[in-house]
Amino acid sequence: MAIAGQVALVTGAAQGIGRGIALRLARDGADVALVDLQPEALASVAAEIAAIGRRATIFVADVGDREQVRAAIDHAARELGGFDILVNNAGIAQVKALASVTPEDVERIFRINVHGVLWGIQAAAERFIATGRKGKIVNACSIAGHDGFALLGVYSATKFAVRALTQAAAKEYASRGITVNAYCPGVVGTSMWVEIDRMFSEITGAERGATFRKYVDGIALGRAETPEDVAALVSYLSGPDSDYMTGQSILIDGGMVCR
16 A cells, blocks of 8 residues: 555545545545535545545535635645645536637636646645645546547647646646646546537437447447546556656556557
8 A cells, every 4th residue: 555644635526537536545545535516425435435444534615716725635634634645636528619619618617627727736736845745746637638629629628738737837846856647538437428428419419328439439448448447547646656757647548549
């Protein structure tokens, strides 16, 4: 258990990939602060972590609000006795032709996917520096941060932005011993992809499930990704085996996008 006794904070932890990451880090020995907008779902994940034998605390916050992100990290440090790892996992999807995108669409998705990551980086780095810890910051990127996808143009733009923030933060904080990396999933069998598939159906007229199947058919390893697949990479990026890695946005997609 490479991160035994450390404290991790995971945003978007109530379900899907975030839940999978939180449970994996708990199995790796960390105590976990769970952040999301759904208190009942957070309490359920906290109970799962307690069953593993680790401590968990929950904090309801909107990651698009800088002060709420700072408060979440303060809460984690106070309740769990430290702060070592931030996983900026929270994010939302948007399926829309570029010609139909409104200013409100752009503001909403950038507020969560980009601003939320930036506020997390700021607050985590500030805490690490103040306490002298060589912390880990792990950001949610995507295959759409490596390739722009039709009807996912603004979503793709947010994920390219996360790659840029990851690289810049890695360079700015390297002298402090803080590493900053990102994970880039592909097609994961979660409620987010159910919603993406639904939105594609409304635009293209495809039957429900067709878009999901089409993308899964393009995966070299022949199956949809699971939250546990993503969590395995986040486990590595959160632990000491990745101490010499920083500024990287790593594809974990079963071979959809090869670089």
